[in-house]
Amino acid sequence: MSIRPWIIVEPPDSRGLRRVTIGGETVGSAWSPTELRKILGRLGYPENMDLDDPASVCWRGGDSRAWPDRAWRRRSTMLLMVAGLLVSMVFNAVIGWPDASGALTFAQRITGVLFVLSGVVLGIAAIASLDYWGRRHFKASGAVVIFGAIIVLATDGLLLLLWFEEREYTRYLLVYLPALCWSVWAISILVCKKSWKGMPQPKRFAAGVVATVLLTAVSLAYSTMYQPASAPMHFTLKAEFGKAWQDNRLPFLHVPLTLYMKNTGGIPVYIVNDIYTVRGRVAVYSLEEGDPAAEWRESVGRQGAREGEAELYVGQPNYTTVSSGRFYESGSSLDVGQEYALKRVFQLPRNVGYDVLSVALQISYMRKDRGRLDVEEFGFPHVSWNEHEGRYYCEPAICGEQLVYRGRVRHNNNLINVTRKPRYVTAVWSPGGRFISSISSVPYRFSGVGDYREERRELQRYGAARSRADSAISVAELLRSAGV
Known part of the structure; x- marks a missing residue:
């Protein structure tokens, strides 16, 4: 009858780690003889015990010199995995947080939340990689790491596709392009090692990964490539002259002008630029029926622009700017349903030679949801x-x-x-x-x-565009309203 030793050192696994059991109970695992002595020392064994004594230690799958672990390679791989996951974690959070916290549309907020959540997953994967290239206390650590690498591949691949649309250099390119290469390297290593082994119900895990990637891709494509057209822009603009009155102290008429704007669409906007211009027209009148097309050609040539007027009894119109100014503060927003009105008064001589006054109100805007x-x-x-x-x-x-x-x-x-x-x-x-x-x-x-x-x-x-409103009134009507 042989006496079996209490200490058994199992054969090295694929990483070179050897499991240590005493009395049928696992007490730890070691990469080297030094780690084996530390394990035995914690259990009360002498530090200088003879590891080659068959009465004390039984070696399986190799003797005391069979330690195939290459610590520098394993630790280098682990550090590269952790570094890539941590950098991608921060980058995804930087991308997603502005949209998650401040985007105006639901789809854009969902995109931001997805990127923030992916950053959280990458942080967990970085912790799991320490375990996977370490003692592997958690069976699912390898599956979590490869899931994180797939997330990096998907997100940085999308960023690269978007970059190819314009091919403009940005400093972020120095982050997601190396990260994309890193993800290919990481996935190739993890696939070779079959890191999903040990994961309970691996088929369900794979199905969950595929479903998550597809849903994320659809959400990102929707929010990135779809330009919302369900809420078109509508503005109500008005520019109207009021009843004039004469100044008894000066030979001038005071002409009121009312400007009005309302956002009747479904999206708030920034007012980028605006202007109102009042112009007086002087024209040559004739009872003879001339050629309106000829009058129009002459008007276009005189004004130096591709516009003009063609009237049968009116020719050679000349315009003079009487009043011009700002209507709204540049950069200010106009929310849905918000309206703004402005009243101005400008002056005209009583004996003014204009026959018609016209006013043009123009605004340029940009959608806040874009x-x-x-x-x-x-x-x-x-x-x-x-x-x-x-x-x-x-x-x-x-x-x-x-x-x-x-x-x-x-x-x-x-x-x-x-x-x-x-x-x-x-x-x-x-x-x-x-x-x-x-x-x-x-x-x-x-x-x-x-x-x-x-x-x-x-x-x-x-979503930048312009809107315009025009109005005109005869000077004769103004003079009659002022009692002149």
């Missing part, structure tokens, strides 16, 4: 005639006197922001009627040179 405007930066105007304004300065002889508003705009889907260069909203206003609004990534220039295709694309992307 972008977020830096109101503090945009609300500060730059004057073009001040040399200290730097790139906004332009000689008055060339540009006249203009106000320039410029501020950063961020898309409400943060996936767009991390795959594009910064975009800026620019508004130019002058009392002479200059009224320009644009969205572009190029620096501001007075020369007007820019990528007009990009500007049109960005205006559409951010």
